[in-house]
Amino acid sequence: MAEPKRPSKNRGFYVRMRLLHNKNGRPQERSLFYRSYKWVIWFSLSLYLFGSYFVTNNNPQNKPTSLSKTHVPNSESTLASRALFESTNATLLQQSTSNSAMFLKNLKIFVYDLPPNYNMNWLSNERCSKHLFASEVAIHRALLTSHVRTFDPYEADFFFVPVYVSCNFSTINGFPAIGHARSLLASAVQLISTEYPFWNRTGGSDHVFVASHDYGACFHAMEEAAIADGIPGFLKTSIILQTFGVNYKHPCQDVENVLIPPYISPESVQTTVENYPVKGRRDIFVFFRGKMEVHPKNVSGRFYSKRVRTVIWRKYSGDRRFYLKRHRFAGYQSEIARSVFCLCPLGWAPWSPRLVESVALGCVPVIIADGIRLPFPSAVNWTEISLTVAERDVDKLGNILEQVAATNLSTIQHNLWDQKNRRALLFHNRVGKGDATWQVLHELAQKLDRSYKRGSGVSAELDSDT
Numbered sequence: 001m002a003e004p005k006r007p008s009k010n011r012g013f014y015v016r017m018r019l020l021h022n023k024n025g026r027p028q029e030r031s032l033f034y035r036s037y038k039w040v041i042w043f044s045l046s047l048y049l050f051g052s053y054f055v056t057n058n059n060p061q062n063k064p065t066s067l068s069k070t071h072v073p074n075s076e077s078t079l080a081s082r083a084l085f086e087s088t089n090a091t092l093l094q095q096s097t098s099n100s101a102m103f104l105k106n107l108k109i110f111v112y113d114l115p116p117n118y119n120m121n122w123l124s125n126e127r128c129s130k131h132l133f134a135s136e137v138a139i140h141r142a143l144l145t146s147h148v149r150t151f152d153p154y155e156a157d158f159f160f161v162p163v164y165v166s167c168n169f170s171t172i173n174g175f176p177a178i179g180h181a182r183s184l185l186a187s188a189v190q191l192i193s194t195e196y197p198f199w200n201r202t203g204g205s206d207h208v209f210v211a212s213h214d215y216g217a218c219f220h221a222m223e224e225a226a227i228a229d230g231i232p233g234f235l236k237t238s239i240i241l242q243t244f245g246v247n248y249k250h251p252c253q254d255v256e257n258v259l260i261p262p263y264i265s266p267e268s269v270q271t272t273v274e275n276y277p278v279k280g281r282r283d284i285f286v287f288f289r290g291k292m293e294v295h296p297k298n299v300s301g302r303f304y305s306k307r308v309r310t311v312i313w314r315k316y317s318g319d320r321r322f323y324l325k326r327h328r329f330a331g332y333q334s335e336i337a338r339s340v341f342c343l344c345p346l347g348w349a350p351w352s353p354r355l356v357e358s359v360a361l362g363c364v365p366v367i368i369a370d371g372i373r374l375p376f377p378s379a380v381n382w383t384e385i386s387l388t389v390a391e392r393d394v395d396k397l398g399n400i401l402e403q404v405a406a407t408n409l410s411t412i413q414h415n416l417w418d419q420k421n422r423r424a425l426l427f428h429n430r431v432g433k434g435d436a437t438w439q440v441l442h443e444l445a446q447k448l449d450r451s452y453k454r455g456s457g458v459s460a461e462l463d464s465d466t
Helices: 011-020 032-057 077-083 097-105 120-124 135-144 181-195 198-202 223-229 266-275 304-316 332-337 353-360 391-407 409-416 419-425 436-445 460-465
Strands: 109-111 158-160 207-211 239-242 256-259 284-289 322-325 339-345 364-368
Touching: 097 436, 109 135, 135 158, 135 207, 135 436, 181 198, 198 207, 256 436, 266 332, 266 353, 284 332, 284 391, 304 322, 304 339, 304 391, 332 339, 332 353, 339 353, 339 391, 353 364, 353 419, 364 391, 364 409, 391 409, 419 436
Parallel strands: 109 158, 158 207, 207 239, 239 256, 284 322, 284 339, 339 364
Antiparallel strands: none
């Protein structure tokens, strides 16, 4: 027996009928007030807008300051200018909240219920859900309780495949060992393509995976090896949520992808902010704590950080303006919260968790990674909240940051300290409006052309609402 067709949810028609009819189905009487109230509202609104425009445009104090127009008044002005991104109008870059909500209203994602050896068993090690690659866990958790989740795969736009490949920690150095990633993912794809019809009907083009590693779905920490291995063939048609991104052609992003931030615990950030308010005193001018090799060619025979961190250490380790530490410290987020500028140089890969920590704790990120692509540019106006310094200019950092401090710093900090920036870069166990998982959903909503359901005409009714 054929399933009865559900009535169309045409809200516009419903509203019009309610205006024209009372609950008994009789036309409402159009009183003089009812006929004229629209004109009264229109006239009042027009008068208000005209008055607001006149006042705003005749007040010189309302003209915004643009970073790109700020003059640096001495011989280092060229370097300081090059340290700043081109400033653009933030309102033009930001997506309308109402438009985003409209895109997300009817988005549906089916989350595969895989055997626990693909995900849940790894959580026996508590680091699995807390380290910098843990977005694979956080996104999965958030989707499980999200309004976009559907238990009916036939109404899904996308299919999320929850495989944790970053929780196999080395017993030697404690770092995540991802040598098993390809085989574990291949096994998961074999499973879902055998037990469900949805992978095979699209070749996986509407399936979503997380690859939150140095070089994304290439699954290797060293760039040369990552490029040589490439992205596994079975993933090349899917959508990859990855932390690796550059603004030039690279084999490890040669796949449909959404650039995401590395994972930083929102609880640890909140604790730090409670003890060190974002707008509180900052007694460290330039901060960096992390691996800085005295000799750039390490025991592996490779040049770590393209020598950038070594130059920073050699040039500025004795400079009182720079607070540089080479060893781990459990409370280092408090140091970020006390700092004006936080260096975010490349390591093996261009991206760094320091980008997220700096923004979340109100320290101006100084990005030193040529060609890096940054996450969620429609939500985080990176041009207004951060600085970028070319790798070749790292030995001029002192002069560059002094010039910025003397000219644009207050403007940058004002933009940086907007809480929406912190919100957009942090993952939570439940999706919150504007947070990192919410941004992922927004990005996926822009890729609905890959949805089998949308392309097959099954969702014509839903499409008409967007």
